[in-house]
Amino acid sequence: MSTVPILETRGLGRRFGALDAVSDVSFSVNQGEILGVIGPNGAGKSTFINLVTGHIKPTSGQVLIDGKDMTGQAPWDIARAGVARTFQIVKPFNGMTVRQNIAVGIMYESHGTNRLSVALEQAEAILEEVGLGGSGDRMPGELSTADIRRLEFAKALATKPRLLLLDEVMAGLRPTEIEPSLELIRTLKARGTTVIVVEHVMKAIVAVSDRVLVLAQGKVLMQGGAHEVLADPRVIEVYLGHRYAKRQKGNA
Ligand SMILES: Nc1ncnc2c1ncn2[C@@H]1O[C@H](COP(=O)(O)OP(=O)(O)OP(=O)(O)O)[C@@H](O)[C@H]1O
Numbered sequence: 001m002s003t004v005p006i007l008e009t010r011g012l013g014r015r016f017g018a019l020d021a022v023s024d025v026s027f028s029v030n031q032g033e034i035l036g037v038i039g040p041n042g043a044g045k046s047t048f049i050n051l052v053t054g055h056i057k058p059t060s061g062q063v064l065i066d067g068k069d070m071t072g073q074a075p076w077d078i079a080r081a082g083v084a085r086t087f088q089i090v091k092p093f094n095g096m097t098v099r100q101n102i103a104v105g106i107m108y109e110s111h112g113t114n115r116l117s118v119a120l121e122q123a124e125a126i127l128e129e130v131g132l133g134g135s136g137d138r139m140p141g142e143l144s145t146a147d148i149r150r151l152e153f154a155k156a157l158a159t160k161p162r163l164l165l166l167d168e169v170m171a172g173l174r175p176t177e178i179e180p181s182l183e184l185i186r187t188l189k190a191r192g193t194t195v196i197v198v199e200h201v202m203k204a205i206v207a208v209s210d211r212v213l214v215l216a217q218g219k220v221l222m223q224g225g226a227h228e229v230l231a232d233p234r235v236i237e238v239y240l241g242h243r244y245a246k247r248q249k250g251n252a
């Protein structure tokens with residue numbers, strides 16, 4: 001296995017006005033690793049994904065993919081380097097069926113087929129994998145919240161990424177529905193795919209993560225094994241502090 005991390009960030013930061021949404025984040029992920037990313041609401045998790053995938057430009061620091069500096073590159077250039085992501089605010093192509101949504105991703109992939117009929121057939125296999133078998137002919141607007149997240153997951157898989165960033169793909173799933181998603185992430189790992197999993201569902205994080213990165217107020221609070229991280233007083237404090245603040249706000 002290559003010793004160059006598939007993804008490395010150095011002092012990565014993004015400022016929105018006076019707010020440091022992401023600040024001085026330095027870390028790396030090795031090929032085949034599953035990295036969980038947790039942190040309270042507003043911790044900078046989605047902004048971090050956006051910085052890695054080129055959807056937002058950093059105001060400081062660097063993003064390296066396979067050791068190559070890709071800082072500030074356009075999303076499509078980063079996608080061509082083998083990086084795919086899901087959006088927390090889902091973005092299906094609404095004028096197309098679920099199957100066609102996936103076929104577009106397959107045809108976009110650089111080694112993918114350029115025949116629509118082949119792409120539609122391959123789309124079916126990906127739909128099965130995410131638990132959307134049988135929904136191929138439906139329109140995205142007809143799907144439940146959980147299914148629309150599965151579609152988002154499938155769209156990212158269609159480009160056959162080497163690095164996949166998942167932004168809360170399990171939100172809104174019932175506990176019994178989470179297990180197939182976890183199984184799929186494990187399958188991806190077995191195929192050598194590197195996965196970064198942003199989730200509030202701690203059970204999911206514990207189940208799949210080789211390592212967990214905790215963000216709080218845009219900064220790395222700590223990283224380590226899932227159990228170690230979740231038992232850490234600093235982590236408990238940022239979560240309890242946040243819940244407490246929310247409860248106070250609700251009472252006001
Ligand atoms: N485009 C933007 N303009 C201004 N502020 C932004 C923008 N995007 C994010 N922010 C702010 O940056 C901070 C981090 O937001 P981000 O969405 O990355 O958090 P998050 O960890 O993904 O939260 P959640 O768990 O709720 O999804 C928040 O305070 C948010 O309001």
Ligand SMILES: [Mg+2]
Pocket residue numbers: 045046047088167
């Ligand atoms: Mg988010």
